[in-house]
Structure formats: C-alpha cells, structure tokens
Amino acid sequence: MDKLDAMNAFAKVVATGSFAEAGRELGLTRSAVSKAVMELETLLAARLLDRTTRRVSPTEAGLAYYERCISILAEVEETEAQISRLHDEPRGILKINAPTSFGTLYLAESIAEFMQLYPDLSVEMTLNDRFIDPIAEGVDITIRIGELTDSSLIARRLAPARLVLAAAPAYLEKRGIPTHPSELSRHDCLTYGYATAMQRWRLRDGEKLLTVPVNSKMCCNNGEILGVAAIAGHGITSLPTFIIGPAIRAGDLQVVLADYPPDDLSISALYAPNRYLAAKTRVFIDFLVKRFGSKPPWEID
The missing domain is CATH 1.10.10.10 (Winged helix-like DNA-binding domain superfamily/Winged helix DNA-binding domain)
Known part of the structure; x- marks a missing residue:
C-alpha cells in the first residue's frame, strides 16, 4: 500500500x-x-x-x-x-508572450480589462517577435501571427490578421498607383524582415498565387516602424490591418492592388498540451476570442 x-x-x-x-x-x-x-x-x-x-x-x-x-x-x-482550485478558478500568475506590435496596440488594453474581471490573477507579459518554446521558457500562452510550424503545441485561432498593400497618397501621386503586381518592381517597397536583399511578396490573383520580387527601400522587423515610414511617403508596404488600419481610415495611407491581396494570416494562441488545462489559461483565451472574434476591431471594412 x-x-x-x-x-x-x-x-x-x-x-x-x-x-x-x-x-x-x-x-x-x-x-x-x-x-x-x-x-x-x-x-x-x-x-x-x-x-x-x-x-x-x-x-x-x-x-x-x-x-x-x-x-x-x-x-x-x-x-x-x-x-x-488553480484549475477550477482563475488564480495565480498568468505568463504571456506576444509579438511587440500586437502586444502594445491591442493586448495592453485587453489585459487591463481582463485583470479587472479576474482580480485573483497576476500577469507576467513579455513582448518579442521571435518564436519561443512556451514549455522551455515556462510560459502559459504564446500569441503568434502567421503560419504555425508543426509542433507539439496546441493552437487556437483568436482572429484573422488581414494583410494589405498601402502607401501614402503623396507617394502614389508622385510615383503612380500600380495596377498589377508586376509594376511593384518599379516602386520603393518597405518590407518586413531582417535584410533588404531578395525580398518577395506573395500575392493572390484569384486562385493563383504570385511570388513577386520587390525593391526593398527599407527593411525592418517591426511593423509599426514600417507603417510610420509608409505614412511619411517612403514607399509601399505590406502590413496587417491591425497596424495600419487606423492610418487607412484616416486617409494617411491608401490601399493599392486590392484585387491582388497578400495571403491572410491568423493570430493564434499557443499552449502546451495538458489534459487539465488551467482555468487561468482557458478563460484568457476565451476572453481574447470573444474580444477580437471573426470581425476584429482593427478591420478597415
């Protein structure tokens, strides 16, 4: 015994x-x-x-x-x-990792509201754009945007992240509005990544996928910085609407090549597989799904 x-x-x-x-x-x-x-x-x-x-x-x-x-x-x-009780009631410390731009633009307010709903919870949040292993780093939830690599993690879709091509009206007046993806090679482009060399954008032409080489005038691994550069008239950028949606609504940026959109991305919550998912993790994911949903607040139409 x-x-x-x-x-x-x-x-x-x-x-x-x-x-x-x-x-x-x-x-x-x-x-x-x-x-x-x-x-x-x-x-x-x-x-x-x-x-x-x-x-x-x-x-x-x-x-x-x-x-x-x-x-x-x-x-x-x-x-x-x-x-x-930790599994039945939301309490303890909720550790979250999220991308920098999405975290500052949308998670900050969301987490403030969430903490009011669950006063027994404390939150530890780190922001960075690299993919982390939540199991190795002791994180309850990792929020990521884009295609997810196969892994042992469980992913739940929180909201769509629609990409659009956009530029400042002043830039388009000076350089012209492209009407086909092939014309992008004649434009300055503001690209997301770590190097200006060999930049290509994936655009949709109906059911057909186009891979278009672009001239990277500026490359950065932060979308907000690219958005600021686009508003200043430095070129065409491809960014999610959660970053540049407000600038498009305000007229500071104009969508181009709307008939040739980039592939949409997804915003997902990743967490370790666990038969007994802690209540703090479950209620936070449910909260974000309800808050953002299929028609998130940053969409432009």
Whole structure:
C-alpha cells in the first residue's frame, strides 16, 4: 500500500480504535488495514499499536506518529485542494508572450480589462517577435501571427490578421498607383524582415498565387516602424490591418492592388498540451476570442 494510504489507514485505526471500523470507513478489508499498519511498523522499526481482543490503542511512539500523520495528511489534503482550485478558478500568475506590435496596440488594453474581471490573477507579459518554446521558457500562452510550424503545441485561432498593400497618397501621386503586381518592381517597397536583399511578396490573383520580387527601400522587423515610414511617403508596404488600419481610415495611407491581396494570416494562441488545462489559461483565451472574434476591431471594412 502507498505510504500516504498506509498513514491514513493507521490514523483511522487510532481514531476508531478498531481495524474493522477503520476498514469500513476506508472501504478496505480488516486484513488490508492490519497489513498496512504492520508495514509502517516494519518501516519505522517501532510498535505503533497495542492490540488486545477488545481494543486497539496507540503506543507512546504510535501516539507521536499519529499526531504527525494527522498534520501531514491535512497538509496533503489542503495542497490537493489548492491545486484543484488553480484549475477550477482563475488564480495565480498568468505568463504571456506576444509579438511587440500586437502586444502594445491591442493586448495592453485587453489585459487591463481582463485583470479587472479576474482580480485573483497576476500577469507576467513579455513582448518579442521571435518564436519561443512556451514549455522551455515556462510560459502559459504564446500569441503568434502567421503560419504555425508543426509542433507539439496546441493552437487556437483568436482572429484573422488581414494583410494589405498601402502607401501614402503623396507617394502614389508622385510615383503612380500600380495596377498589377508586376509594376511593384518599379516602386520603393518597405518590407518586413531582417535584410533588404531578395525580398518577395506573395500575392493572390484569384486562385493563383504570385511570388513577386520587390525593391526593398527599407527593411525592418517591426511593423509599426514600417507603417510610420509608409505614412511619411517612403514607399509601399505590406502590413496587417491591425497596424495600419487606423492610418487607412484616416486617409494617411491608401490601399493599392486590392484585387491582388497578400495571403491572410491568423493570430493564434499557443499552449502546451495538458489534459487539465488551467482555468487561468482557458478563460484568457476565451476572453481574447470573444474580444477580437471573426470581425476584429482593427478591420478597415
């Protein structure tokens, strides 16, 4: 028998003064309870109980052991209850990792509202654009945008991330409005990435996918910086509407090649597979799905 189970059996015998009664309360046979106590006595090299034909009573060593057993079993029960509450109720520390631009533009306000709904939760959030392993880095939820590589992680789609090509009206007036992707080679383009060389945009022509080489005037791994450069008239950029949607609505940027859109991306929450998904993780993902949904607030039409 497991040591904790044996300790529990011993404590029941002391409390009831009977192997048979302890067995009835635990759903065990009298012999199973007696065997568990004998195993403890062998392990401890001490007699724990004085046995008579009428009653069982603890020895001096048994009484001291009983008091410790009661304390240990109570702590185990409380620990199990606390762990169960962590899965049943949103509490504890929620660790989130997210892309920089999306985090500052949309998660900041969302998390502030979420924390008001769940005051027993604390939040630790880190922002960066590199893909991390949430298991290795101890993160509950990783939010990522784009195609997801095959992994052992579970992904839940939070919202679409629609990409559009856009430029400042002043730039288009000066350089002309492209009417076909092939014309992009004659334009300055502001590209996302880490190098200006060999930049290509993937655009849709109906069901056909076009891979179009572009002249990268500026390359950056932060979409907000590219958006600022586009508004300043430095070229055409390809960015998600959650970054440049407000500038398009304000007229600071104009969508181009609307009939040849880039492939849409998805905003997803990634988390480690777990049969017992913690309530804090579950309710936060549900909150974001409801907040953003299929028609997120940053869309331009």
